[in-house]
Amino acid sequence: MARTSPFHWDEEVRPGLRVAFTSSSAGNLALHVGDDAVAVHGNRARLAASMGIGTGTLRFMSQTHSDRVVVLPGGVPGNAAPAGVAPDADGLISPDGHDPLAVLVADCVPVVLADAPVDEGGSGATAVVHAGRAGVLNGIVGHAVELLRARGATDLIAWVGPAVCGSCYEVPGEMMRGLAALVPEAASRTRTGLPALDLPAAVRTQLRRGGVGVAPVPDAAAWCTLENPALYSHRRAPGAGRIAGLVWRT
Template sequence: MYSAAGPGPASPFYWNAEVRPGLRVAFTSAAAGNLALHVGDDAEGVHENRRRLEDSMGVAAGALRFMSQTHSDRVAIVDGSAGSGHGTGASPAPHADAMVSRTGTHPLAVLVADCVPIVLADASVTEGGTGATAVVHAGRAGVANGIVAHAARTLRRSGARDLTAWIGPSVCGSCYEVPEDLMRSVAAALPEAASRTRAGTAALDLPAAVRRQLGDAGVGVGHVAGAGPACTLENPALFSHRRAPGAGRIAGLVWRT
């Protein structure tokens, strides 16, 4: 079992907080191990990392739901079946880049290693709302094709009334170097995405673009202050595809206690 220490070198979490009574949001660090089946470790090692993470979260083994992420605009609705974490007897991971639990009772995970992980929750459960939750994987393609707004719309169609989002670690606008024409293309629709590296070359600020999209969708953004820089490339305690391709993926998590 993981150490009970707070975020830091001995913790599997970059940030972990009870954001509402009975609702927790967290983002893991590399200390949680690689949580993705498509990179790095063998499958059994990943399953063991997931089991240990569930134990640290205090949720049932196999309860944590994962997606098969494809940089799409697809949103999956989680049903009442078993979790998708460990294979035997579990429902398959949906091919999607956002996942919604309409009741908020399913622990959800999104995996990243430079893309932007987003957790959303309906805060109005005590005022007639649903308590619905969601996780979103927003890479460059996802930001461009509107996955953030699509997830928010899906939550609202499910009855959510008062949405808040938490944005986890990702590559920052000073580190995400891209070709000039690509930066200009994305910035044509989202000016906040335009950025420059410290060397002055073209870059994308995906966290800023995500904040703009959440604001346009009427979603407030909660505070996240984790252990060290929020840039995955700059923080060695986080996985970064740009720094070490295939090394692993961190997770954004939401669950009820």
């Protein structure tokens, strides 16, 4: 029997560079939702094998809805820090793109960024960002873009992954208006007309404000984590698991 793919979407976006978002077929990839740590590490090892990278080289973060972006030392994959060490951050940058990166979500917005390769005048840098409501408010996407540019990025492209959609993320009206005052595109309504937030639209707006191109994704209707049972959703099933946004070199 053929093994089920762990990916919701997976594509070579530039020569030798892949971006992917996992589905629940990859299993829970987060250590903080009450799952058995041995099982999570097993899921991560199987994911690394599917990516064609070494076990323990995929870099994760300890995500807390902060505005912190950590820049890893450039160099050989896996040498930036001891295996298993996850920096306290919601954004992670590999300045030369050598480190495979992961961001974990279950309704928040996973963002992957990549610059043009060095032989095309870019830095080759890659990054991942965790952008929930707090992340949109604190501007973590723009912060990551600024840091990438400060390190020589010239042609950034972003991929916005599966997240709760603007029709499903019901919030109090005051909360919607507060975020919409910062990013008007964040304002949305549920199918019954109640106040809601469209975090993916807000993130795309913040990326475009920063001059970053946003790559289209296929079948966008299937990218709502709450509506798609093949994706983890904290709103639908708290603690069930987390999917990952990934970027790595082959």
